[in-house]
Amino acid sequence: MLLKNNKLLSDYTDFGDKRLNARLGKICNQMSKGFGASIPSSSRSRSEMKGIYRFFKNKKVSMQKIIEGHREVHQKDRDKVMKQTLLIAQDSTTMDYSRKRSAQNFGPICYKYHRGFILHNSMVISSSGVPVGLFKQTALIRSNESLGTSSTNRVPIEEKESYRWLEHFEELQEYYTPYPNIEVFNVCDREADIYELFCKKQASNVHLIVRSQHNRKLLDKSKLHERIASSPVKSTYQIKVTDRETRKKRKAKVTLRFCQVEFKLQAPRVWQKELPSLTLWVLQVEEINPPKGKKGVKWILLSTKPVKTISEAKTIIRYYELRWLIERFHYILKSGGQVTKLQLKDSKRILNAVSTYSVSAINLMRVNYLAREHPELNIYQAGIQPQEYRILYVYANKNMDKRIQFKEHDPPSIKEYVIVIARLGGFMKYNSKNSVLPGLKTFWRGWIKYEEIKQTYYTFMSMN
């Protein structure tokens, strides 16, 4: 699957240089094989390693170009779809390079002596909860002087760090406006509760779902949070929530409230433009009787899409729940991909490497979540080549379990395929009937081993 995708990647990437385009595809393949390993140890030869370093330092290569190329791969059929809903989760994560060679080329993060950058991502997720790819990726490198001044409000939004949320939102409106058959929900956490962001909404097929942070004053002088809390409960139902610390899922019984609200930024300051008033829909889910010692779920969400029925409200809540996947992406990129261990010298090379690793990380996540959300899909439908599946199954049959049989005309489901890969990574809870799925980390460990096995197989084949 990765191979197939990466071949396509070079067809869509345009660095203005054909050889460079082809290199990106190759390098993404390379990175996914050694995902989590250093560049020298994932290279087969010195020249291959040097090739990667040269690619990262090439003037024509940039974070933007890499992600745009990748985006054209996963969005290539956008003019053919009849009707589709996409979620795009936006979020930031800090990348700490304090103890690395590149530290001086970055800026402060959190504290003065911590150095690195803020990575901001927009990640495309299918409405059934499968990661599709990245839409946009930007890096924010602070200047030394900026530290400690970010709390001041006395600058126009365009000069603020939080402008990144608006920038990503504007680009995705521009991108999807010509495709009215695709409905897009941009899903953000509390950090994005920015008045100016809501004012940017124009495209009728692109909506915002943002978790509310500020208890804003409404046009009728009441307050947003009190207003929603006092509106009638429309439904009581169960949702699945993931515990932040243990990452275990549990069922939560919640009440659901929603209503329409109108507000306007009170008396704009001199540095603010006169902004229009906003009509939004506010939703609240609140857990009834959370388990002892747990802080129950309570979300207040703002939606630019009208919410009139209970089922529309539940859909918005579900989309917000799926925002969790971007946190998983940041986790796998940092802890699995080990991108903060990179020992490249300058910041440009690091940023290019981060984007390349990001493409690999998201491909890996996609296979894993496809198995969770569409377990019955057969692997051919999921785009996996018979050859790849054959290598895996022959190996597993000989070394792990006699029951794992390769049957060309009776391909396994994506769920079984993911479990067999994860077993290479030490996943033990396996029986063919009622098995749980592996976590991302185990899957990723198995994936690396699987890549090695494939590599060995191809090497031997080429000798004959």
Ligand SMILES: [Mn+2]
């Ligand atoms: Mn966040």
